[in-house]
Amino acid sequence: xxxxxxxxxxVMTLKKSVVVTDQLENVLGTVISSFPxxxxxxxxxxxxxxxxxxxxxxxxxxxxxKKVVIPNGEEHKSLSSVEQIWLFxxxxxADRKSLVVNLGGGMxxxxxxxxxxxxxxxxxxxxxxxxLLSQVDASVxxxxxxxxxxxxxxxxxxxxxxxxxxxxxxxxxxDHENIISGYAEMIxxxxxxxxxxxxxxxxxxxxxxxxxxxxxxxxxxxxxxxxFVEKDPREKNxxxxxNFGHTIGHAFESYSLKKSQPLLHGHAVAFGMxxxxxxxRLNCGFPDGILHHLSGWISSIYGKYPxxxxxxxxxxxxxxxxxxxxxxxxxxxxxxSVGEVEINRxxxxxxxxxxxxxxxxxxxx
Ligand SMILES: NC(=O)c1ccc[n+]([C@@H]2O[C@H](COP(=O)([O-])OP(=O)(O)OC[C@H]3O[C@@H](n4cnc5c(N)ncnc54)[C@H](O)[C@@H]3O)[C@@H](O)[C@H]2O)c1
Ligand SMILES: [Zn+2]
Numbered sequence: 001x002x003x004x005x006x007x008x009x010x011v012m013t014l015k016k017s018v019v020v021t022d023q024l025e026n027v028l029g030t031v032i033s034s035f036p037x038x039x040x041x042x043x044x045x046x047x048x049x050x051x052x053x054x055x056x057x058x059x060x061x062x063x064x065x066k067k068v069v070i071p072n073g074e075e076h077k078s079l080s081s082v083e084q085i086w087l088f089x090x091x092x093x094a095d096r097k098s099l100v101v102n103l104g105g106g107m108x109x110x111x112x113x114x115x116x117x118x119x120x121x122x123x124x125x126x127x128x129x130x131x132l133l134s135q136v137d138a139s140v141x142x143x144x145x146x147x148x149x150x151x152x153x154x155x156x157x158x159x160x161x162x163x164x165x166x167x168x169x170x171x172x173x174x175d176h177e178n179i180i181s182g183y184a185e186m187i188x189x190x191x192x193x194x195x196x197x198x199x200x201x202x203x204x205x206x207x208x209x210x211x212x213x214x215x216x217x218x219x220x221x222x223x224x225x226x227x228f229v230e231k232d233p234r235e236k237n238x239x240x241x242x243n244f245g246h247t248i249g250h251a252f253e254s255y256s257l258k259k260s261q262p263l264l265h266g267h268a269v270a271f272g273m274x275x276x277x278x279x280x281r282l283n284c285g286f287p288d289g290i291l292h293h294l295s296g297w298i299s300s301i302y303g304k305y306p307x308x309x310x311x312x313x314x315x316x317x318x319x320x321x322x323x324x325x326x327x328x329x330x331x332x333x334x335x336x337s338v339g340e341v342e343i344n345r346x347x348x349x350x351x352x353x354x355x356x357x358x359x360x361x362x363x364x365x
Contacts, residue, residue, distance in 0.1 A: 003238050003341045005193045005227070012223045015230075017163055018140055020219040024128070024167040029060040031126060031163050032099060039098040040065045043085055043112035045072035048104035051173040052130045056103070065101070066092045070111070077107045077147050079155075085115035089123075098123045099162070105131035105178075106138030110153070113144035117159040124162040130170040132182025133266055136189070136221040139164050141229045141242075158234065166218060168211045180206060180301055181266030184245075186217065187298065188273060189224040192241045195338050197224065202297060241341040243333045245273030248355070251318035252305065263305070270302045271359065278358040280334040282351050284342050295362055304363045312356050316349060 014020065019027050032040055042065040044053060049069050056062060068088040070081045089098070100123055102112030109127045116125035129139035145156020171179065183206065190198030197220055204213065225242065232239040249265075249272025256263040263271075274295045280286035307315075319330050330352070332345045347355075 001237065001343050002336070003241065003343065005224075005339050005341075007227065009194070009196060009220055009223070012220075012227065014219060014223055015226055017161065018166070018222055018226070019163065020166045020215060020222070022167060022169065022215070024165055024169070025056060025059040027163075027165050028056060028101075028126075028128070031165075032059070032061060032064075032101075035099040035124070036097055037061060037064045039094065041089060041092065041094055041098060041100045042067045043100060043102045043104070043108060043115070044069050045076075045104050045108050046070075047072045048108060048130050052103055052128075052170050055167070055169055056128070070108070072104075072107070074107060074147070077111055079146060079148060081111055082115050082146055085112060086119055089115070089119050094119065094123060096120055096123060100125040101128060102126070102139075103128045103130060104134070105129065106134040109134050109139045110144055110156075111146055113159065113161060114146060114156055117144055117157050122159065126163045126165065127161045128165050128167075131174055132171055132179050132218075133185060134182075135166045135168075135171075135218055136182055137185040137225060139166075140222055140225055142233065166222070168215045168218065171209070171211065171214070176206075177264060177267075179209070180270075181264040183301070184266035184270040184273070186221045188242070188244050188269065189221045191273065191277075191294075191335055191338055192244050192333075192341050193224040193227065193339055194220075197221065198338055206301065237343060238341075240331075240333050240343040244335065244341070245269045245276050247319050247330065247332050248272040248275040248279075248315070248352075251315045252307075254318050254321075255311065255314060267302050267305075270298050271305045274298055274362065275355045275359040276332065276334060278355040279332060279347055279351060280336070280342075282354065283332075283345055283347055284334050284336040286335060286337060290338070299362060306364045307356065307360050309357075309360065312353050315356060316352060319352070 100116035102109045116123050127139040129135045142158045142160040145153045148154035190201050228239050228241050249269040252271050253268035277291050281291050334342045334345045
């Protein structure tokens with residue numbers, strides 16, 4: 001199924017439920033004013049408590065919040081952390097009129113949103129994403145959940161936040177690796193939707209980020225994510241565009257985790273995009289010249305990820321485990337050109353191995 005984005009930025013706007021602002025305290029103050037003072041709950045991890053809480057301390061009535069802090073790190077995106085939040089809500093008198101505010105990266109927003117969505121059959125929640133990845137991806141779109149039985153996001157629900165408030169000031173304490181991890185999802189948004197977004201991303205100086213420029217780029221990136229989510233909230237068809245780079249990317253991510261050299265999600269997706277751009281060339285006629293340009297640019301940001309031919313079968317197997325596959329097919333989202341997406345493309349094992357060859361040659365010298 002082919003899909004070409006029909007809207008350009010001049011006619012796109014953010015939904016009312018997502019605000020990109022440098023007036024965070026005012027926006028949050030307004031949001032919480034419609035909830036009872038004794039029903040406000042704040043979920044953070046240790047890092048967001050340390051680095052991000054100080055940025056919201058001037059919010060009117062902030063002292064009314066009851067706070068819970070969970071340990072940071074993907075390994076704590078677990079049932080026991082969800083339980084910790086449920087217990088805290090239960091013991092602190094939360095009810096259906098309560099508001100849960102999740103302040104943190106994608107780990108906190110996924111987990112806190114899930115806990116809020118299931119507590120007493122669902123209480124309202126607000127996401128304040130504090131990493132670039134969570135600002136442009138995790139905090140919008142309504143996917144919530146946690147890791148279980150060794151599988152990522154094995155348990156979860158889709159439920160939309162009451163409000164998402166994005167402020168780039170949080171990004172100033174984030175390390176470069178986490179910045180570029182989030183940037184990969186922005187690159188993906190450019191590739192699946194818009195030449196214009198891709199062009200601004202290519203111009204941006206990631207080593208000396210101009211946060212005012214970044215703010216505008218984040219807003220446009222979120223608009224692209226929303227554009228696909230709104231058309232297909234439950235990922236039956238075109239929301240799959242957002243999986244570009246992720247089939248091979250997830251295989252790299254799981255593989256490196258098994259080898260105890262975990263890759264950040266965005267880095268895995270960036271590497272996956274290089275291989276899937278090549279597959280797009282093989283399978284959908286993506287132009288050769290642009291492929292080489294884009295792979296060179298992506299490699300210049302993310303560096304090298306050397307792979308061995310001996311591992312191709314393992315990668316292939318891991319791609320087969322992707323939960324977006326139906327039956328035995330390995331399902332790819334590819335692009336015919338920048339902004340033109342093909343979903344549900346089946347690729348042969350030979351094509352996949354050829355794409356891995358292209359990636360290997362680029363990375364092993
Ligand atoms: N729901 C979705 O649609 C969706 C989409 C993409 C990713 N995700 C999920 O998001 C998670 C990854 O998100 P992430 O990359 O934000 O990881 P993360 O939440 O683990 O954050 C990365 C690290 O940065 C720290 N941190 C957070 N904000 C900070 C700040 N402002 N300054 C300094 N340190 C800060 C965190 O404590 C953590 O140590 C994964 O669990 C993934 O499954 C969800
Ligand atoms: Zn992703």
